[in-house]
Structure formats: C-alpha cells, structure tokens
Amino acid sequence: MTTLTTGASQAGMPELLPGDVRMLLTGNYAVSYGAMRARPQVVPIYPITPQTPIAEKISDLQLAGEFDVDLMTAESEHSAMSACITASLTGVRVFTATASQGLMLMHEMLHYASGAMTPIVMVNVNRTIGSPWGFWPDQTDSLAQRDTGWIQLYTENGQESLDTVIQAFRIAEQLLVPAMVIHEAFYISHALEPVVVPAQERVDEYLPPFAPQHRLDPEIGESWGNVVNQDMFYRHRKRLGEAMARVPETAIAADTEYEALMGRGYGILERYRMEGAEIAVVAFGAMCGTARVAVDRLREAGVSVGLLKIKLFRPFPIEQVRAAVAGVPKLVVMERNFSPGVGGVLHQELKAALYGMADPPQVHGYLAGVGGVNVSARKIEELVGKAMTEEPVAESVWQR
Amino acid sequence: MEPFHAEPNYIIEEAPVFSSGHNACPGCGEALAVRYVLNSMGPKTVAVIPPSCIAIISGPQPYSSMRIPVYQTTLEASAASAAGIRRALVRQGKDDVNVLVIAGDGGTYDIGFQALSGAAERNEDMVYVCLDNEGYMNTGAQKSSSTPYLAYTTSTPGGKPNDKKDIAEIMAAHRVPYVATATVGYPEDLARKVAKAKEMRGLRFIVVLTPCLDGWGVPDDGAVRVSRLAVQTGFFPLYEVEEGERYAINVGPTPGWPVERYLETQRRYRHLTADQVAAIQAHVDHKWSLLHARAKVECVPMFQGAEI
Numbered sequence: 127m128t129t130l131t132t133g134a135s136q137a138g139m140p141e142l143l144p145g146d147v148r149m150l151l152t153g154n155y156a157v158s159y160g161a162m163r164a165r166p167q168v169v170p171i172y173p174i175t176p177q178t179p180i181a182e183k184i185s186d187l188q189l190a191g192e193f194d195v196d197l198m199t200a201e202s203e204h205s206a207m208s209a210c211i212t213a214s215l216t217g218v219r220v221f222t223a224t225a226s227q228g229l230m231l232m233h234e235m236l237h238y239a240s241g242a243m244t245p246i247v248m249v250n251v252n253r254t255i256g257s258p259w260g261f262w263p264d265q266t267d268s269l270a271q272r273d274t275g276w277i278q279l280y281t282e283n284g285q286e287s288l289d290t291v292i293q294a295f296r297i298a299e300q301l302l303v304p305a306m307v308i309h310e311a312f313y314i315s316h317a318l319e320p321v322v323v324p325a326q327e328r329v330d331e332y333l334p335p336f337a338p339q340h341r342l343d344p345e346i347g348e349s350w351g352n353v354v355n356q357d358m359f360y361r362h363r364k365r366l367g368e369a370m371a372r373v374p375e376t377a378i379a380a381d382t383e384y385e386a387l388m389g390r391g392y393g394i395l396e397r398y399r400m401e402g403a404e405i406a407v408v409a410f411g412a413m414c415g416t417a418r419v420a421v422d423r424l425r426e427a428g429v430s431v432g433l434l435k436i437k438l439f440r441p442f443p444i445e446q447v448r449a450a451v452a453g454v455p456k457l458v459v460m461e462r463n464f465s466p467g468v469g470g471v472l473h474q475e476l477k478a479a480l481y482g483m484a485d486p487p488q489v490h491g492y493l494a495g496v497g498g499v500n501v502s503a504r505k506i507e508e509l510v511g512k513a514m515t516e517e518p519v520a521e522s523v524w525q526r
Numbered sequence: 527m528e529p530f531h532a533e534p535n536y537i538i539e540e541a542p543v544f545s546s547g548h549n550a551c552p553g554c555g556e557a558l559a560v561r562y563v564l565n566s567m568g569p570k571t572v573a574v575i576p577p578s579c580i581a582i583i584s585g586p587q588p589y590s591s592m593r594i595p596v597y598q599t600t601l602e603a604s605a606a607s608a609a610g611i612r613r614a615l616v617r618q619g620k621d622d623v624n625v626l627v628i629a630g631d632g633g634t635y636d637i638g639f640q641a642l643s644g645a646a647e648r649n650e651d652m653v654y655v656c657l658d659n660e661g662y663m664n665t666g667a668q669k670s671s672s673t674p675y676l677a678y679t680t681s682t683p684g685g686k687p688n689d690k691k692d693i694a695e696i697m698a699a700h701r702v703p704y705v706a707t708a709t710v711g712y713p714e715d716l717a718r719k720v721a722k723a724k725e726m727r728g729l730r731f732i733v734v735l736t737p738c739l740d741g742w743g744v745p746d747d748g749a750v751r752v753s754r755l756a757v758q759t760g761f762f763p764l765y766e767v768e769e770g771e772r773y774a775i776n777v778g779p780t781p782g783w784p785v786e787r788y789l790e791t792q793r794r795y796r797h798l799t800a801d802q803v804a805a806i807q808a809h810v811d812h813k814w815s816l817l818h819a820r821a822k823v824e825c826v827p828m829f830q831g832a833e834i
C-alpha cells in the first residue's frame with residue numbers, strides 16, 4: 127500500500143464543482159464549515175484561544191439556521207470531552223475542538239474515548255502549553271497526546287483542514303477510533319485564504335449517517351465501562367491496536383474516494399519534488415507550506431532537495447514512510463515541538479520507524495520552530511545547507 | 527407532637543430493575559438505596575455511575591445487577607456524561623428515556639462538583655442521585671467534604687476538623703427544579719421522591735444518606751436504624767426544595783432526641799468528648815433553625831424540656 131498522494135490540493139486555487147462555494151475563510155472558520163458539512167448532531171465545546179473562532183462560527187451558523195446541531199456550552203474541556211464520549215456512545219455523530227491547556231485538561235477523557243471506541247472528531251489548534259503562558263504555534267500539546275489512542279492528522283492550510291475534518295469522520299466511524307485533526311495557531315487558524323466549501327449533497331454522499339450497532343439504549347440493554355479482568359483488558363487493548371493498524375489503508379481509501387468526489391486529495395504523506403533528491407526535509411503542519419517555497423528555490427539553484435510531508439502522524443505510517451524515503455541519502459526533520467529528555471518528537475518517531483531498514487537515510491533533527499518562532503523559507507534553505515555538510519547526531523539540535 | 531411527617535401512606539411501586547446477588551457488603555445502606563432508586567426509575571432508564579461502591583454494586587463485566595444500560599464514567603465526569611447521553615437521546619427523538627446518575631459523595635461534593643454545577647446551571651435534563659456515605663468508602667474510608675465535623679476517617683484519624691458541606695442548599699442555590707434529601711431508613715419517602723423527580727424535567731437532585739457499615743463502624747444489621755436516628759435526632763432532616771425556594775420539610779427531629787443517640791451508634795464518633803458532642807448538638811440545632819427560616823415555618827424547638 128504505497129499510494130502516497132495526489133498532491134492535487136497544493137497546486138494553485140482549488141477547483142469549483144457544481145454546488146461548491148468559494149469563500150475567504152480563516153483556517154478556523156474553514157473547520158467550522160467542514161464540521162457543518164459533516165452534520166454532527168451534538169457539539170460539546172469550551173472556548174480557548176486560538177480555537178475559539180471555531181466555536182463562535184458554529185454558534186453563528188446554528189443561529190442562522192444553517193447548522194442543525196445541539197451545541198453544548200460545557201463548563202470545561204473535561205466535561206466537553208466527557209459529553210462527547212457519551213453522546214457518541216448513545217449513537218450520534220459528535221464534533222468538538224480545543225487547543226493547548228484545554229487538550230491537556232481532556233487528557234484523561236481522551237484515553238476514555240478511545241477505550242470506548244467512540245469515533246469523535248476533534249480539531250486541536252496547536253498552541254504552546256504553560257507555564258509560562260504563551261499563545262504561539264507549537265505542536266507539543268497534540269504530540270503529548272500521542273499515546274491516547276487517537277488518530278492524528280496534521281494539516282497545512284484551511285482548505286486541507288476543512289477536507290480533513292470530513293475525511294476524519296469517515297475514517298473514525300469505519301474503524302471506531304477517535305480522530306484529531308490538527309492545525310497550528312495563527313499561521314493556519316487565523317490566516318485568511320480562499321477555501322472551497324463543498325456542496326452538502328456531495329458530502330452526504332461521501333459520509334453516510336452514523337448508525338452504530340452498539341449503543342446506550344434501554345431497548346438494547348448494553349452497558350459500557352465496568353470493571354474487566356486482566357485477560358479482557360489485554361484483549362481489548364489488542365483490539366484497539368488492530369483497529370489503529372488499519373488506519374493507514376483506511377485513510378488512503380477515504381482520501382482517494384474524497385478526491386474522486388470533490389477533486390481534492392492529500393494522501394497520508396506527500397512526496398514533494400522528491401525525484402532524485404539528495405536530501406529531503408521532513409515536516410508536518412504549516413511548516414510544509416514554507417518548506418515548499420524553500421525546496422522550489424533550492425531546486426532552482428540546482429540543489430537536489432525534496433519535502434516529505436507527514437500528514438498522518440498517529441498511527442505513524444511506518445511502511446509508507448519507509449517507501450517514501452527509500453533511496454534518499456539524507457533526511458532533515460524540522461519541527462516546532464519539544465519533549466524535554468527526548469527532543470523533537472517527529473525526529474525520534476522517524477528514526478524509530480526507519481530502524482532496521484536496509485540502507486536507511488541519515489537523519490538530522492532540528493528544533494527549528496519551538497515556541498512558535500518563525501521559520502522562514504530562507505532559514506529552511508540555510509538548514510538544508512547545514513545538514514548537507516554535517517554528520518547527523520543522535521539528539522535533536524536547537525536551531526534558530 | 528411531631529410537626530413533620532413523611533407521608534407513610536405512600537405505596538412503593540417497584541419495577542424489577544435491581545437484582546440480588548450483587549457485590550455490596552451484606553447489610554450495606556447504599557445497596558438498599560440503589561434498589562429504591564432504580565426500581566422507582568424503571569426500565570426505560572440509562573444510568574451513569576462513576577467509581578464508588580455503587581460501581582462495585584453495579585457489577586464487574588460480564589455481570590450486572592442492573593437490568594438497564596449502565597455507563598461507568600470517570601470519577602469527576604458524571605453530570606457531563608449524563609448530559610451527553612440526554613442530548614444524544616433528544617436528537618434521536620427518544621425523549622421518554624430517563625437519564626439517571628448515581629454517584630457517591632466524593633464524586634458529587636468534591637471532584638465531580640464542577641461538572642454537576644455546570645449541568646445544574648444549564649438545567650440539563652437528568653435525575654442526579656448522590657448516595658452519601660460521608661466518605662470515600664471505595665478507597666478505604668478517607669474523608670470527603672461530606673464527612674461530618676469530628677468524624678474519624680482514615681485520612682482524618684484525629685477527627686475531621688471541618689464541617690460537612692451542605693450540598694442540598696448548594697444545589698437549591700442553583701435554582702434547579704427539584705432538590706431533596708432522603709435516607710434509606712425512610713423508604714416510602716425515598717421512593718416517593720424518586721418517583722416525583724422522574725416525572726419532572728431539568729436537573730433533579732436527590733441526596734440520600736446511606737450508612738456505610740465499615741466506614742462508619744456500624745453492625746451488619748444497623749444501617750436502617752442508624753439512618754432513622756440521623757433523621758430523628760435532627761442530624762439529617764428530610765426535605766424538598768422546588769425551584770430553589772419552595773421548601774417542604776418532610777421529616778424533622780423527634781422532640782427530645784439528642785444527637786448523641788445517633789453518634790453513639792457509630793465507631794467513627796467513639797473518640798468524642800462530652801464537649802465535642804455538645805458542640806455538635808449546638809451545630810445541629812442551629813442548622814435546624816436555619817432550615818426552618820428558609821422553609822418559612824414556625825420553629826418548634828427541638829429539645830423543649832429535654833435533657834441533653
């Protein structure tokens with residue numbers, strides 16, 4: 127299974143199909159429209175910068191009669207996620223969104239959600255976690271949740287966020303695994319771009335109503351959550367792992383079908399200008415947009431460089447990543463997150479994924495955008511040049 | 527003269543939702559409460575239960591003592607979990623299904639209070655029953671903010687230095703449609719209140735005093751007697767509040783019965799000095815007079831002529 131991408135989405139202004147509308151939207155508003163098209167019935171939510179505009183837009187769309195949804199203004203993110211889980215277990219489609227401290231407060235319930243196999247879709251807007259306080263784009267919040275049993279999909283612009291929210295429902299509901307769609311503060315959340323909002327009928331065709339066989343219903347009598355023995359727990363965790371293992375193929379199929387219907391697809395990874403590359407930048411999220419510019423400029427200057435964009439981060443698509451980098455001698459990871467004692471999370475996960483591969487690439491890890499510091503195309507060009515002349519070290523290296 | 531009475535003529539109607547053979551300690555007051563709560567709510571109910579002795583009573587997979595769907599949630603999330611169920615049921619047009627929380631005092635007064643207060647403010651449509659055994663019994667009898675003044679727990683071995691939170695008043699201050707206190711020693715009163723709450727809409731809250739044999743130091747056959755003494759000595763009056771202001775006192779203290787009669791039945795109060803008992807008595811008297819004032823009924827002094 128090595129269908130990586132079509133790359134169609136990144137080439138200029140997206141096409142309009144009958145019934146589509148093009149709107150000038152921030153990344154967050156694009157998410158709200160994507161959520162609306164997916165027709166969730168219950169949205170428990172709690173405000174936090176820089177996610178708040180998502181919740182506000184949903185409120186506006188609901189008031190305007192465009193979005194028929196029960197918006198539950200919870201008193202905390204913990205309660206919002208708790209209600210998401212039970213609404214989903216009772217048999218309705220559920221959406222929510224959060225960021226940073228809110229995601230941290232949800233942590234206990236994120237595990238609970240995946241354990242209960244509730245296909246909730248949540249958008250997280252990446253923001254630094256205190257202390258000290260900050261509002262800056264940094265992926266440490268979502269990456270700190272990588273063991274919670276949620277699918278993680280990182281996007282690089284508003285259009286991709288909208289499309290990915292719709293796809294995420296499809297993947298999550300097919301496998302009964304909750305899914306997080308993640309974009310960064312301000313660079314995406316508040317940046318205005320022309321975005322195509324697909325026709326409702328086409329989204330309905332893509333996403334059938336959620337009708338789970340098992341649910342909380344006195345007519346059925348099934349329960350969830352009570353104490354199990356060790357053997358049952360073992361089997362349940364194994365079952366969750368099996369569902370996770372099916373995510374890459376399911377996500378690829380969901381994307382392929384989405385592209386056939388909507389004219390836009392992304393793959394779970396994207397190889398950008400990787401032909402004959404001597405070195406490839408590996409990144410996720412908004413940094414990919416900047417890296418494309420750097421790659422184009424370096425290619426113009428005769429440097430054989432490409433970009434590997436990681437869209438599906440959890441599960442980490444080991445097989446597809448290995449296929450994507452086969453034959454590339456050097457990789458340079460640039461990321462905006464930091465796990466003290468580990469380094470860059472993508473750097474570490476990538477190295478683990480390549481371990482044991484025949485002729486693996488060398489891997490450099492640069493902590494380039496931690497705390498939201500700007501990583502310009504020039505900076506990426508400079509860092510590529512640096513990596514080309516250096517031997518990699520095991521640790522992630524701070525680079526400003 | 528008994529100024530208040532508990533409608534003893536109420537006929538309890540039980541639907542067979544709760545089964546015998548559950549895992550409570552034999553004689554547990556909480557199990558008795560679960561019976562009257564579930565059997566009054568009936569089979570068209572979805573229950574939410576957080577970690578507590580109630581979860582143990584509900585049963586481990588694949589067993590259940592409850593013939594209804596039960597969602598076991600996390601300790602602090604009961605009210606939010608119930609809200610999610612209700613909202614999903616409404617979206618599916620299943621408005622006739624009851625959503626019931628049965629949570630302990632720890633899961634209600636303490637760690638679950640934020641979710642409960644939020645749900646009360648939104649007037650989420652559920653019956654929330656707190657089975658109040660005045661401590662974290664499931665984890666070995668530590669104090670909760672419901673543990674009474676001077677009571678021994680494993681985390682307050684010298685006696686709890688602070689008073690019990692008044693959860694009924696706190697919930698009444700949220701002006702929810704219905705708040706009631708009840709206890710297992712008065713099953714008609716308990717069953718009537720659950721049946722009444724079931725017919726209402728919005729957030730309905732009932733706190734049920736449920737003696738814990740081990741945590742309180744009460745013999746196996748003592749739960750009902752201790753429960754009645756709590757009411758008869760004025761320690762735990764039975765009353766109802768509608769819309770945060772219409773008070774009705776159902777069972778008050780029996781004139782002349784000192785609180786000592788209640789305290790002396792339990793090992794957790796064995797260390798009390800005479801001065802401490804007197805302090806508790808003064809406190810009980812004061813709270814009873816405050817309840818009278820709120821209920822706007824004439825205060826009948828409890829200990830007219832009685833020796834304490």
Ligand SMILES: Cc1ncc(C[n+]2csc(CCOP(=O)(O)OP(=O)(O)O)c2C)c(N)n1
Pocket residue numbers: 577578579580600601602629630631632633634659661662663664665670
């Ligand atoms: C977040 C969290 N903290 C702590 C616990 C451990 N715990 C389980 S039950 C319990 C006490 C519950 O007390 P209460 O609600 O009064 O119920 P009871 O056991 O007395 O019936 C505690 C502290 C937990 N399950 N979750």
Ligand code: SF4
Pocket residue numbers: 549550551553554555556557579659663664737738739740741
């Ligand atoms: S510990 Fe107390 S509350 Fe828990 S089951 Fe035993 S008697 Fe009942």
Ligand SMILES: [Mg+2]
Pocket residue numbers: 630631632657658659660661662663670
């Ligand atoms: Mg308790």
